Amino acid sequence: MRHLWDKGGVSPDERVERFLAGEDVHWDRELFLHDIRASRAHVAGLARIALLSADEAAALDASLGALADEFTAGTFVLDDRFEDGHSAIELYLTERLGDAGRKVHTGRSRNDQVLVALRLHAKETLDHLHALSLASADAFLDRAERDAMTPMPGYTHLQRAVPSSVGLWMAAFAEAFLDDAENARATRTLLDACPLGTAAGYGVNLPLDRVGVARDLGFSRVLVNPMYAQNSRGKLDLALLSSLSQAALDLRRFAWDLSLFSTAEFGFVTLPERFTTGSSIMPNKRNPDVVELLRTVYAVVAGAQVEVSSALSLPSGYHRDLQATKGPTLRASRAALDALALVPELVRSLELSPARMRAAITSDLYATDRAVDLARQGVPFRDAYRSVAEDLQGGASTPEQSLAARVSPGATGDLGLSELRSRASALR
């Protein structure tokens, strides 16, 4: 393998080189287009301070565009012929353009090169997370509207508690994913700072146009301090992973609901057949594998958080340890986005069994309503509670009456869907 840093002397032997590489080049595929894009901005910046001639800059820009096209088309394969994606870019340019290629690394290090690619990736991932969260919230809002007054039991401790509605259940996840969209946006703002031009962590003796490069790449500000640029590696990954994890938590909870409600015993929900699979030994099975795998996405993100943060107990500055943050971050990003992309259709296509849900609302579930009614009539609540407890079956009511009477804002009688719709609009 050729290295950018070859300067004679001993190279790592093959076994060591394989250990050093690990799967790093493999992961660089997910960053490669970002890296190329940042390289084009870097080239333009060098031209503005006359470190490259206009011709050199144009040639480099064109070659970088060609490389992006070849990579996208699959004719350029990023594999372990290269130490990493950064080396692949410089070697490609040098092979095609000679001296101009040998100039592209002026004023930068792979340390800031990977950082800018990671920031671009993080922003893109957060944009997807934002969009998918909003799309999920929309699907849940639509479903909440459609089934607003369909009665189902409300549970606490997995025990039937009070009458509730499908609308309330669906609106819960709508609001959850609105929070996730807001969270994604806030993290995007936090990470929207350009590290390119900080070199190996100490800047360079060149008047780099960092502000212009940041602007060209769509960043809203420059990440000022070069050492902080390095120290932010891993930290930025953890900020991204935290946003992904919040949505993954909601996904896990929704998957749990579906897993439970689609048992034969509950029987509230039927999953569309195309979201299920069969058994290799039991001819009678249809299994909710999709829902179960949606439930595991949080585990991927949580594992990534620990993997990243465990590698980060280090003094300031770049260390090769930081390479260990790349795999888990990219793996978890992909897992979370792939899973979220399935949510809207899943929500839309759930089949409900209103009769099963209604039948599960047994008469004791009206007890709390009755105690509160007594309280409204002036009986101290704690006394009302005890009096109702003595005769749990005593009240006659219907699910519809109970749902309609539950008028505290957000409850079944007043779901607050318009507030949630307004917030969704504001978040777009």
Next chain:
Amino acid sequence: MRHLWDKGGVSPDERVERFLAGEDVHWDRELFLHDIRASRAHVAGLARIALLSADEAAALDASLGALADEFTAGTFVLDDRFEDGHSAIELYLTERLGDAGRKVHTGRSRNDQVLVALRLHAKETLDHLHALSLASADAFLDRAERDAMTPMPGYTHLQRAVPSSVGLWMAAFAEAFLDDAENARATRTLLDACPLGTAAGYGVNLPLDRVGVARDLGFSRVLVNPMYAQNSRGKLDLALLSSLSQAALDLRRFAWDLSLFSTAEFGFVTLPERFTTGSSIMPNKRNPDVVELLRTVYAVVAGAQVEVSSALSLPSGYHRDLQATKGPTLRASRAALDALALVPELVRSLELSPARMRAAITSDLYATDRAVDLARQGVPFRDAYRSVAEDLQGGASTPEQSLAARVSPGATGDLGLSELRSRASALR
């Protein structure tokens, strides 16, 4: 023990009760004033919808105020005589006010009561985090200014790399803590929604004035959906912990720098004696215990994140499992804030050894400067790199020249302290 829910029949035996309680009441001490404050807002809200008379509300409010005073003064002790803090409040009020006390729980559940206390705690913690992050950033900015041009080596891979400055090192942490302040503020905004009035997760058959109660408690909006209120437990803790963890990461890295730089071998930094301790067996030791314990705070937060999230794999609605999120969240909050509070003074009082740092800038550290200089003169950077690599000791320079020439924005010749000061102002 008396329970709010006693209604005859079998109670848990003592061993089971002890297991159920765990340290929960102990942790409720940290939430108790928030719980009382929310109870006062709840009382006012009930009065507004005529569930309490003006006299009852006034009496309850006065008693709640008295309870807060007694708790603060230490004359009311929250301990395992009570099932939890919520029970303690209702029992206190009932004992003093009779029927009015028995009315206070009208329209609420301990489920939303603990949620509002947790949200108030989270917001307060984030306010502290924001303030301490800014105070730390200020201390680092001041120190960066004071030692702006004091030379020290810059390291990558813990190997000496290029000349750098104390100013660059200090400014790195200033920018880090500015990010943490911004992060704290964003999470505060995300969590600034009032769950009170959602009862056990399904609302109640009362027209509660949720908007008014939220406003009285200083929330900027109502958390609309009652089931999402329950589902947000743990999720909100993880959002808080993520913000704390970002600052704890910076703290860990700074502690690492001090731990390393205060070794005899580096000798760059001397810790003030009051931040050190001695050994029980070795008369010659002064040990940087404070710095080492600052380094461990991240571990507390990371442990809490896993503890909370591991308890959360559940279907929708309240489950007693959620109690398990309380301890780790409160423990980690306290650990992080206590540690951050020490940072400003530590930064201000560090004693530096400029001579040691200067002596560590050996002549090979100018190599990168020289390669870049050649590149500026038109030699392709990759060729310049190889040519310099052949004669590493060849360039004569001084640390001061090198620092001044490093003019890429943010680097030693242009630290960007004014940009960082502006951002600090904007974040206040």
Next chain:
Amino acid sequence: MRHLWDKGGVSPDERVERFLAGEDVHWDRELFLHDIRASRAHVAGLARIALLSADEAAALDASLGALADEFTAGTFVLDDRFEDGHSAIELYLTERLGDAGRKVHTGRSRNDQVLVALRLHAKETLDHLHALSLASADAFLDRAERDAMTPMPGYTHLQRAVPSSVGLWMAAFAEAFLDDAENARATRTLLDACPLGTAAGYGVNLPLDRVGVARDLGFSRVLVNPMYAQNSRGKLDLALLSSLSQAALDLRRFAWDLSLFSTAEFGFVTLPERFTTGSSIMPNKRNPDVVELLRTVYAVVAGAQVEVSSALSLPSGYHRDLQATKGPTLRASRAALDALALVPELVRSLELSPARMRAAITSDLYATDRAVDLARQGVPFRDAYRSVAEDLQGGASTPEQSLAARVSPGATGDLGLSELRSRASALR
């Protein structure tokens, strides 16, 4: 506060001292009797090499015995008057015995003193884990025997799959806890090495009788290398936590089964009333809080694992960071043992609903049996599978027939309880 290491000069100020102490002295209460026991062995060892006279040794031993008694009786309180438990011991002895007390620390450091206490604690905890795992296995075995042929559905993906039995379910946890007992024993063997006499990590210039001290304390061998003694801190905690976590995993799964099977919808299991609690707002609720809290114990252990391991990224030798391993280890140990102690009685007192379980065995659940029967008659299994899939309701059978015919070893027709009982005996 007086420190063992006071030697004039500046002391930490109060705020720093409070930060340094944290809850460390609080946790030392759980180690104090171990520390005293190890101190007695250390005294005896010093006497054997004539570093203490027989009279001094006798006086120290008596005073250490008295301290243990006072601590147990509550008349000696270990609190934040002391820097830690180790200091408390030396100060107590010095106050009572003068010079003899000032001699007790000869040849040891707090570094090995805490290590030996931690090892004694770990061994004791593993002994409890072993015993509780076996007691749980016994309870499950008894229950498996009692309900060996009570039919219930077997589930995969939470979907009904094939007929199964309560016996099979109970025997599953019996075998699980047998594994946990074996695991506890193996870890105990691994940790059964005495670190006392390694001082601060480099030994001392005294011919300490380490072998004798180890034997007196019941260790089967000496931990040889002093630096490894230090490096094993945290590592030993993680070995202990791993054993606890295996049992906690089984506990979590069993709690999940009970949580699910005690829903109204499943209705297979009723929890004894003394294992349930009520709601503050809903008069109709009985909630399975104990089961839900048992389910959270794994989270405590998992959080502790991450907290400990996150503090351990360090070079060799003692660092104050290691203090951060104490709290999570002791907290998780207590949580796991307290929870496991409830299992046998819970298992014994579960009330089953055989009728509900039997009714849930619908006719499609015999499909796999039928396919296998066809295979036995020579139809290739994959063809048998497809043929049965076309007529799922076609076979007439009873749960009893199905259970009896399931004769593969370990299955309902041959539960293998005697093998499990043999293994339980061998593990005692």
Next chain:
Amino acid sequence: MRHLWDKGGVSPDERVERFLAGEDVHWDRELFLHDIRASRAHVAGLARIALLSADEAAALDASLGALADEFTAGTFVLDDRFEDGHSAIELYLTERLGDAGRKVHTGRSRNDQVLVALRLHAKETLDHLHALSLASADAFLDRAERDAMTPMPGYTHLQRAVPSSVGLWMAAFAEAFLDDAENARATRTLLDACPLGTAAGYGVNLPLDRVGVARDLGFSRVLVNPMYAQNSRGKLDLALLSSLSQAALDLRRFAWDLSLFSTAEFGFVTLPERFTTGSSIMPNKRNPDVVELLRTVYAVVAGAQVEVSSALSLPSGYHRDLQATKGPTLRASRAALDALALVPELVRSLELSPARMRAAITSDLYATDRAVDLARQGVPFRDAYRSVAEDLQGGASTPEQSLAARVSPGATGDLGLSELRSRASALR
């Protein structure tokens, strides 16, 4: 894609299928030879109970052997044409052998098929871990012997503490890896139970020869209970990961030592050039990348532990969630073994700088020796400590004298290498 469970009706659409597959087939490559081996044992077992004729069994066995050969040679590629490795095997056999192929799945499920492959993988991994730990211990023991009396400072809190030796440092890691070997063996014993023949978690209506199959596969016992077989998934992975993590902890600590000791400031150790790399921007750098990546292996294992355990919060029985345990377990196994394989050569080839280490033993490091000497002469140790503290530079000694006098067992004067060698032999 063809599925074993196809039986007409709707199949998952392509997007869902891609989501379901994830990287699962990719990971199955690491299990494939184990799966084939277990399939051969299953075939032989079916023949013994006459479910297969002798000819069928011979044909299946030959084809399975051929498949293993083709897979090893790379002519059979396991990729996403298949739902998983299990399906690939059955389809391969059916294509070649017709009915005999369609019979291979008689009496088994993919659920127990993957479990037996995972157990075989775990045992193999633990065998490698055991061997690599012993090889590492040997290398450290050899090095300890070679440099037994080479003086270097001993550190606590990264501060110089007392004179120590390279022998003591190296022996510390020898003993560490002996513990790891013992741990690997204990976990192997724990996991050495055969789950094949438990089908989908409830056994089958066939008198499978489970004991014979287990023996053929080299297991020492049968995993008795079919439901526990399923419930042990993930739990077995965590037992394996715990053993890997213990060795990874030692690796991390050793890497930290090398990282620190190879700084210019310490200068105690020089890494062989083939274990280092260069910088893309700084011509003067040689970086210890291998050591830094060794340091990150623990993070991979810790992340895997959390990923696995986070997916496991489930009721009894198989769930598709369990698929999520496969990737992290296999990834972490590979990462840990690859890293450990580098240790022996690294240890052997370290170059030391005895002069630098000796120079770092400043005169104050003899203080503890002196205090202990006074204690031996009858001065109470606490008084000796204070008296020495007043005159830290007062004692004249040499590193050699100090090392030789440190005679407590395991210390520099008595390293206990023969005890460690004996234990290594016993563990082989």
